[in-house]
Amino acid sequence: MIEVKNLHKSFGGQQVLKGIDYVFERGKTNLIIGQSGSGKSVFLKCMLGLFKPDEGTIAYDGKPYSSFSDEEQRELRKEIGMLFQGGALFDSMTVEENVMFPLRMFTNQRKKEMRERVQEVLERVNLEGSNQKMPSEISGGMQKRVAIARAIVNKPKYLFCDEPNSGLDPKTATVIDNLIQQITHENDITTVLITHDMNSVLEIGERIAFLKDGVLAWKGTKEEIFKTDDKAVTEFVYSSDLFQQVRAAQLKG
Ligand SMILES: Nc1ncnc2c1ncn2[C@@H]1O[C@H](COP(=O)(O)OP(=O)(O)OP(=O)(O)O)[C@@H](O)[C@H]1O
Numbered sequence: 307m308i309e310v311k312n313l314h315k316s317f318g319g320q321q322v323l324k325g326i327d328y329v330f331e332r333g334k335t336n337l338i339i340g341q342s343g344s345g346k347s348v349f350l351k352c353m354l355g356l357f358k359p360d361e362g363t364i365a366y367d368g369k370p371y372s373s374f375s376d377e378e379q380r381e382l383r384k385e386i387g388m389l390f391q392g393g394a395l396f397d398s399m400t401v402e403e404n405v406m407f408p409l410r411m412f413t414n415q416r417k418k419e420m421r422e423r424v425q426e427v428l429e430r431v432n433l434e435g436s437n438q439k440m441p442s443e444i445s446g447g448m449q450k451r452v453a454i455a456r457a458i459v460n461k462p463k464y465l466f467c468d469e470p471n472s473g474l475d476p477k478t479a480t481v482i483d484n485l486i487q488q489i490t491h492e493n494d495i496t497t498v499l500i501t502h503d504m505n506s507v508l509e510i511g512e513r514i515a516f517l518k519d520g521v522l523a524w525k526g527t528k529e530e531i532f533k534t535d536d537k538a539v540t541e542f543v544y545s546s547d548l549f550q551q552v553r554a555a556q557l558k559g
Pocket residue numbers: 317322340341342343344345346347348349
């Protein structure tokens with residue numbers, strides 16, 4: 307669980323986050339949605355410790371980050387898995403080397419142990435047999451699965467995903483969404499996922515935080531987002547054809 311209280315962040319004179327209170331639940335896919343420039347990435351970067359909030363607290367399983375010692379900050383970094391937009395694999399490394407990278411960085415495991423763990427996670431993302439391939443030799447969807455394997459290889463407590471679906475066709479995007487959700491449930495991870503994809507909202511929006519101009523304008527579930535009359539949310543989600551079609555079907559049925 308990640309508990310955010312009264313989070314403020316400005317750059318120069320521009321207030322980007324204006325006092326956000328929110329709880330990201332453990333074992334759930336927690337989505338952050340909102341228009342471009344609403345502050346989603348800045349919010350994520352505050353939780354990753356890349357930006358220092360001007361005001362407010364972020365607590366990881368009950369412990370505020372501001373009270374962490376240097377050692378505890380290092381420990382927290384080990385407990386975080388990150389899935390970057392575009393996958394961000396190392397092009398010059400094989401699939402196995404990519405996935406092994408966090409183990410080399412953060413553990414003292416022997417090669418045999420690391421290889422066994424890599425094998426386990428590659429099997430989990432259905433990529434057994436691809437260990438020695440280079441990223442350029444596999445499809446975009448497979449690259450995302452390698453990136454997921456790398457993000458979970460260290461058994462993270464927290465998984466942050468920045469638009470994990472970007473650049474994928476809708477069917478592959480759904481496979482990736484479902485995989486992230488299954489892994490979140492299986493391992494009881496607190497998963498925070500930024501998305502622009504309304505299909506993801508429908509598929510895995512167990513908890514949704516809607517940001518508007520740096521304010522948490524609405525929160526709820528994928529079931530609730532169809533029922534809300536909140537103007538800011540409806541304006542945003544019904545700009546998507548998919549939502550309009552689902553709403554029309556609901557009204558008919
Ligand atoms: N390092 C920075 N320095 C100055 N301003 C920044 C910095 N990072 C973000 N901003 C500003 O904060 C605002 C919110 O940006 P942010 O990237 O969080 O939006 P977003 O909701 O993630 O948008 P998008 O959906 O397009 O990725 C923008 O006006 C942006 O210019």
